[in-house]
Amino acid sequence: xxxxxxxxxxxxxxxxxxxxxxDYFTFKAVRTVLAQLYEMNPSQYIWFYNFVxxxxxxxxxxxxRLLVKERQELAERVMVTRxxxxxxxxxxxxxxxxxxxxxxxxxELLRERLIQTVKLPSD
Amino acid sequence: xxxxxxxxxxxxxxxxxxxxxxDYFTFKAVRTVLAQLYEMNPSQYIWFYNFVxxxxxxxxxxxxRLLVKERQELAERVMVTRxxxxxxxxxxxxxxxxxxxxxxxxxELLRERLIQTVKLPSD
Numbered sequence: 006x007x008x009x010x011x012x013x014x015x016x017x018x019x020x021x022x023x024x025x026x027x028d029y030f031t032f033k034a035v036r037t038v039l040a041q042l043y044e045m046n047p048s049q050y051i052w053f054y055n056f057v058x059x060x061x062x063x064x065x066x067x068x069x070r071l072l073v074k075e076r077q078e079l080a081e082r083v084m085v086t087r088x089x090x091x092x093x094x095x096x097x098x099x100x101x102x103x104x105x106x107x108x109x110x111x112x113e114l115l116r117e118r119l120i121q122t123v124k125l126p127s128d
Numbered sequence: 129x130x131x132x133x134x135x136x137x138x139x140x141x142x143x144x145x146x147x148x149x150x151d152y153f154t155f156k157a158v159r160t161v162l163a164q165l166y167e168m169n170p171s172q173y174i175w176f177y178n179f180v181x182x183x184x185x186x187x188x189x190x191x192x193r194l195l196v197k198e199r200q201e202l203a204e205r206v207m208v209t210r211x212x213x214x215x216x217x218x219x220x221x222x223x224x225x226x227x228x229x230x231x232x233x234x235x236e237l238l239r240e241r242l243i244q245t246v247k248l249p250s251d
Contacts (some may be wrong), residue, residue, distance in 0.1 A: 007188055008144045017219045025152050027230055029145060066233060073241045084234040094142045100218045106151055107214055110189060111207040
C-alpha cells in the first residue's frame with residue numbers, strides 16, 4: 006500500500022506546499038502566543054502548554070478547531086497571530102534569495118564530498 | 129529548560145521559515161525521485177526506500193550529506209529535483225492567495241464554532 010501511494014505521487018500539484026506553509030505559520034503562532042503568555046499570564050501559559058503537548062499542532066485546522074472549543078479567546082489569538090506573522094514574513098522573503106540558498110547548499114554539499122574523496126598526497 | 133527556550137522565542141526572525149521551506153522541498157524531491165525509481169529502476173527504488181526509512185529527511189542538509197556518501201548520483205538527483213520543484217512552485221504561488229487562504233480558514237473555524245454554540249429554538 007505504501008508503495009502504491011508513493012508511486013502515484015508525481016508532484017505536479019503544489020497544494021501540499023501551501024498547506025505545509027500554513028501549518029508552519031500556525032505552529033510559529035502557537036510558539037509566539039506561548040512566549041507571550043509565559044511573561045504575562047503564567048496560569049494560562051501552563052494550560053496552553055499542556056494543551057499543545059496533548060494536541061500536536063501539525064494539522065493546523067484540526068488543532069485550532071479543538072482549541073476553539075476549549076478556549077475560544079486563545080484560538081482567536083493564534084489565528085490573528087498566524088496571519089500577522091505571515092504578513093511580516095512576506096515582507097522579508099524573496100524567491101530569488103531562497104532559490105540561491107538551495108542552489109548554494111547543493112554546491113556546498115558537493116564540495117564537501119569532493120574534499121572528502123580527494124586523497125592528499127602524503128609527504 | 130523547555131520553558132526558557134519557549135520564552136526566549138519572540139519570533140522576530142524568519143530564518144526558521146526559510147529553512148523549513150527548504151526542508152520541505154527536499155522531502156518533496158525525495159518523494160519524486162522515489163516515484164521515478166519505482167517505475168524505472170526497482171532495485172535502486174528498494175535501496176533508496178530503505179535509506180529514507182532509516183534516515184528521515186527532516187533536516188535536509190544532514191540527509192543529503194549522508195546520501196552523498198552512500199550514493200552520490202542519487203544525492204545529486206535529489207538536489208537537482210528540489211531546485212527544480214522550487215522553481216515550479218514559485219511560478220504558481222502567490223502571497224496574496226496564501227494570505228487569503230489563512231484568513232478564510234480563520235473565518236471558517238469561527239463560523240463553525242458559532243454554529244455549534246448557537247442553540248436552535250426547540251419546536
